[in-house]
Amino acid sequence: MKFVSFAKDYIVYKIHFQKALMKNILLLGSGGRECALAWKLSHSPLCGNFYIAPGNAGTSAYGINLPISYNDFEEIKKACINYKIDILFPGPEDPLVAGIYDFFKNDPALQHIVIVGPSKEGAQLEGSKAFSKKFMGRHNIPTAAYREFTLDSFEQGVAYIKRSTPPIVIKADGLAAGKGVVIAANTIDAVKAFRAMVMDKQFGESSKKVVIEQFLDGIELSVFALTDGTNYVLLPEAKDYKRIGEGDTGPNTGGMGAISPVPFADHAFMKKVKERIIEPTVKGLKAENITYQGIIFFGLIKVNDEPYVIEYNCRFGDPETEVVIPRLENDLVELILKMDEGRLNEVKVQYSEKAAGAVMLVSGGYPGDYAKGKPISGLEKVKGSLLFHAGTVNKDNQVVTNGGRVLAITSYGADIKHALKKSYEQAELIEYDGLYYRKDIGWEF
Ligand code: AMP
Numbered sequence: 001m002k003f004v005s006f007a008k009d010y011i012v013y014k015i016h017f018q019k020a021l022m023k024n025i026l027l028l029g030s031g032g033r034e035c036a037l038a039w040k041l042s043h044s045p046l047c048g049n050f051y052i053a054p055g056n057a058g059t060s061a062y063g064i065n066l067p068i069s070y071n072d073f074e075e076i077k078k079a080c081i082n083y084k085i086d087i088l089f090p091g092p093e094d095p096l097v098a099g100i101y102d103f104f105k106n107d108p109a110l111q112h113i114v115i116v117g118p119s120k121e122g123a124q125l126e127g128s129k130a131f132s133k134k135f136m137g138r139h140n141i142p143t144a145a146y147r148e149f150t151l152d153s154f155e156q157g158v159a160y161i162k163r164s165t166p167p168i169v170i171k172a173d174g175l176a177a178g179k180g181v182v183i184a185a186n187t188i189d190a191v192k193a194f195r196a197m198v199m200d201k202q203f204g205e206s207s208k209k210v211v212i213e214q215f216l217d218g219i220e221l222s223v224f225a226l227t228d229g230t231n232y233v234l235l236p237e238a239k240d241y242k243r244i245g246e247g248d249t250g251p252n253t254g255g256m257g258a259i260s261p262v263p264f265a266d267h268a269f270m271k272k273v274k275e276r277i278i279e280p281t282v283k284g285l286k287a288e289n290i291t292y293q294g295i296i297f298f299g300l301i302k303v304n305d306e307p308y309v310i311e312y313n314c315r316f317g318d319p320e321t322e323v324v325i326p327r328l329e330n331d332l333v334e335l336i337l338k339m340d341e342g343r344l345n346e347v348k349v350q351y352s353e354k355a356a357g358a359v360m361l362v363s364g365g366y367p368g369d370y371a372k373g374k375p376i377s378g379l380e381k382v383k384g385s386l387l388f389h390a391g392t393v394n395k396d397n398q399v400v401t402n403g404g405r406v407l408a409i410t411s412y413g414a415d416i417k418h419a420l421k422k423s424y425e426q427a428e429l430i431e432y433d434g435l436y437y438r439k440d441i442g443w444e445f
Pocket residue numbers: 144169171181183213214215216217220299310311
């Protein structure tokens with residue numbers, strides 16, 4: 001009897017202890033990236049109550065969707081207080097670039113909340129191309145040669161374009177929903193793009209300043225690091241496929257699929273990436289007293305075996321997250337807590353040996369105009385793969401399309417080819433009016 005009562009007490013004690021360690025989490029965003037993060041976070045034994053704002057039809061399987069915009073700081077604040085949030089995880093860049101970190105840290109009611117993401121200043125690595133180019137210059141991080149121009153230096157900009165060898169890359173300085181980069185095949189198109197941005201204010205404030213840079217010819221990959229401001233851990237690398245059409249043709253999209261690992265990112269190449277890019281970036285941020293605890297996304301290009309930075313992002317990528325997170329074997333909540341304590345040096349990151357391949361199912365017409373509200377069928381038939389929702393919503397007990405990118409199907413395999421084969425088999429089970437996906441993700445490998 002005595003032993004039974006002791007055992008009961010022990011179990012009750014353990015449950016209380018476990019509960020005390022659990023963290024309430026609010027994840028911001030509504031895409032495939034957030035669905036993959038929701039899947040991962042919600043499976044952590046350290047995850048307490050879990051909320052997503054605003055989420056999608058898929059995230060509601062892992063937590064509670066809150067009808068709050070991820071840019072509405074006041075509403076996010078209310079939710080954090082109401083739901084006793086311990087960790088805030090902004091998925092997209094907008095709230096980070098707009099300064100959600102500083103908003104929280106300057107408010108005594110919110111200061112204690114762990115934010116997975118940099119300060120407003122740190123988020124400038126993504127929020128301003130001119131800022132990131134200067135940062136790379138100060139820390140000798142390899143990137144394309146460039147100059148920056150505004151309306152005041154318009155004529156100098158045109159002269160610079162005329163002196164450059166096409167193709168010429170024209171970039172709006174600020175955020176432009178992924179549309180702010182033009183790769184002009186000749187000088188005339190380059191001047192046109194430059195004029196549209198700087199003179200006609202194509203992207204408003206975001207294109208008041210423009211970066212004109214050298215075109216780098218190579219193969220791209222994305223590398224992700226989680227940093228606590230001093231140490232970092234490397235997460236699995238990935239490659240995404242941006243063009244709408246097969247054979248990498250047609251307009252750019254948010255991303256039509258992704259793979260991980262990236263075959264050419266071997267040990268020797270990643271050693272260069274760490275030594276020349278990741279370490280100088282983390283050290284540079286610290287040396288400049290830029291508060292940065294969160295994800296650094298390195299958009300890289302390999303030119304003749306040498307890595308160059310194309311861009312930084314201050315958050316996870318989409319659809320890369322849909323392959324990176326499934327290959328990460330560590331508990332993500334534990335990694336976040338180690339990040340908060342500045343103890344990422346104690347962590348050993350484990351990746352799955354298996355490859356992951358994601359195929360994005362999109363709406364007909366995307367990335368141009370497309371219809372929403374199309375009923376989706378076959379979701380329950382997907383078995384043995386991960387189904388991450390992106391642009392979906394529940395309407396009268398029916399999942400309907402609600403965006404350009406609708407669903408990501410991720411599968412594991414012994415290699416990329418086998419993983420993608422499985423994703424394509426599952427993609428055939430899904431139906432909605434206008435459904436389209438690229439059938440050649442991972443084609444080079
Ligand atoms: P970004 O927004 O800077 O990542 O640019 C969007 C895309 O444009 C990149 O993913 C590249 O495919 C391409 N790009 C940007 N800068 C360059 C460059 N200097 N050389 C070649 N391609 C580039």
